[in-house]
Amino acid sequence: EPEVTQTPSHQVTQMGQEVILRCVPISNHLYFYWYRQILGQKVEFLVSFYNNEISEKSEIFDDQFSVERPDGSNFTLKIRSTKLEDSAMYFCASTGQGGEQYFGPGTRLTVT
Amino acid sequence: EDKVVQSPLSLVVHEGDTVTLNCSYEVTNFRSLLWYKQEKKAPTFLFMLTSSGIEKKSGRLSSILDKKELSSILNITATQTGDSAIYLCAVAFPGAGSYQLTFGKGTKLSVIP
Numbered sequence: 521e522p523e524v525t526q527t528p529s530h531q532v533t534q535m536g537q538e539v540i541l542r543c544v545p546i547s548n549h550l551y552f553y554w555y556r557q558i559l560g561q562k563v564e565f566l567v568s569f570y571n572n573e574i575s576e577k578s579e580i581f582d583d584q585f586s587v588e589r590p591d592g593s594n595f596t597l598k599i600r601s602t603k604l605e606d607s608a609m610y611f612c613a614s615t616g617q618g619g620e621q622y623f624g625p626g627t628r629l630t631v632t
Numbered sequence: 633e634d635k636v637v638q639s640p641l642s643l644v645v646h647e648g649d650t651v652t653l654n655c656s657y658e659v660t661n662f663r664s665l666l667w668y669k670q671e672k673k674a675p676t677f678l679f680m681l682t683s684s685g686i687e688k689k690s691g692r693l694s695s696i697l698d699k700k701e702l703s704s705i706l707n708i709t710a711t712q713t714g715d716s717a718i719y720l721c722a723v724a725f726p727g728a729g730s731y732q733l734t735f736g737k738g739t740k741l742s743v744i745p
Contacts, residue, residue, distance in 0.1 A: 551730050562737050563675065563720065568730035575730040611674060615731045619664050619682075619724065623674045 522546045524624035532630045541597045541627045543612030551615040552595045556608040602631045638736035649711050653739045655721030656703040663724040665704050670718045711743045
């Protein structure tokens with residue numbers, strides 16, 4: 521069964537460093553997303569991506585964040601200069617024509 | 633201001649019990665409501681509901697949407713310890729063509745033997 525994959529599963533970085541989180545969405549899906557979940561809190565939408573451009577973004581998705589689909593399979597989230605408050609679980613998700621949204625296993629980002 | 637509200641926030645039951653989890657949302661014009669099970673990490677898709685009154689069923693789990701009441705319930709019958717998880721409700725509100733989800737806080741279900 522097709523699934524969303526994410527790498528790495530855990531990333532530790534120092535404050536101020538850049539990180540890139542990687543995702544491979546389900547191959548025939550059209551919409552891609554990033555969400556984050558701070559420990560003990562709700563899952564929060566960050567950004568959606570469709571047809572090689574950002575479709576929508578939340579207030580959280582400020583200039584420190586960017587997304588890219590560098591080739592036909594990967595979808596990346598870059599955080600330019602990480603802050604302590606960026607520590608969270610980051611989930612990639614994708615949606616096909618029917619609207620069902622599937623999540624990847626997540627990347628736990630720890631900023632020290 | 634929460635747009636998706638789940639209740640109860642936590643629930644402890646014994647194996648074999650039946651549970652009903654609730655989700656209410658604030659906007660009338662929405663695309664779909666989705667239920668997920670979150671164990672250790674990623675939300676695992678359970679159901680997507682778009683039409684009122686039509687029950688979706690998968691094994692011991694079922695769910696139904698009531699658009700008039702702006703709510704949905706998730707039922708689990710004959711609960712097992714493996715059902716212990718956080719159950720998330722999420723709503724796809726109208727957007728610029730995407731299906732971005734707004735999540736509730738979740739209901740933490742603990743099933744004890």
